């Protein structure tokens with residue numbers, strides 16, 4: 001069983017039951033970054049991938065009048081969200097095979113990439129890119145240590161399930177079709193409204209990227225090649 005299947009097959013549910021009561025209780029950087037986006041009034045369709053029960057989408061639904069869609073590996077989180085927030089479209093699925101069609105003005109992926117199986121990391125990145133509209137925004141939250149590192153996931157000892165910490169925003173920037181608009185770094189283990197120095201292993205970032213299929217290329221005229 002690969003790591004995506006572990007979360008799809010029950011670990012997502014276990015995470016949801018352990019953390020449900022705390023969802024939305026800490027400073028929520030993706031929502032704060034959304035509130036600071038100058039062009040947020042143009043944002044209509046939003047997808048959150050790895051949305052748990054859709055609590056953040058529900059908050060955003062008070063500010064956005066378009067389609068609000070969520071996907072999560074936890075069936076129970078999705079069922080909970082479907083009964084709590086019937087105005088959202090919530091689907092059980094994984095990043096590597098999103099049950100979504102079309103594109104969105106804003107895509108949010110908050111603390112999900114670190115649990116993606118390394119065999120489906122590139123596919124998951126491609127799926128996130130597929131559903132992000134040209135000129136749309138991607139808000140990406142995850143750990144940001146000084147160097148890539150993995151840590152055994154202590155709820156599944158001996159099963160080769162890991163938390164992989166690395167700079168995920170740079171994977172999108174490397175495509176050449178995303179540029180970074182804003183970022184905040186913070187201490188994942190000690191959430192606070194204040195800016196504070198953080199040890200590498202606990203450092204996290206919330207990054208706003210904008211996609212543009214053509215806009216970041218410099219025209220340099222005709223060439224033979």
Ligand SMILES: C[S@@+](CC[C@H](N)C(=O)[O-])C[C@H]1O[C@@H](n2cnc3c(N)ncnc32)[C@H](O)[C@@H]1O
Nearest residue numbers: 004007012050052072073074094095110111112
């Ligand atoms: C740390 S939680 C973050 C939840 C939510 N993004 C938030 O900010 O509150 C990670 C979430 O990703 C989900 N997840 C794990 N692997 C996934 C995958 N391959 N595809 C989609 N969701 C996944 C888990 O079920 C869990 O809800």
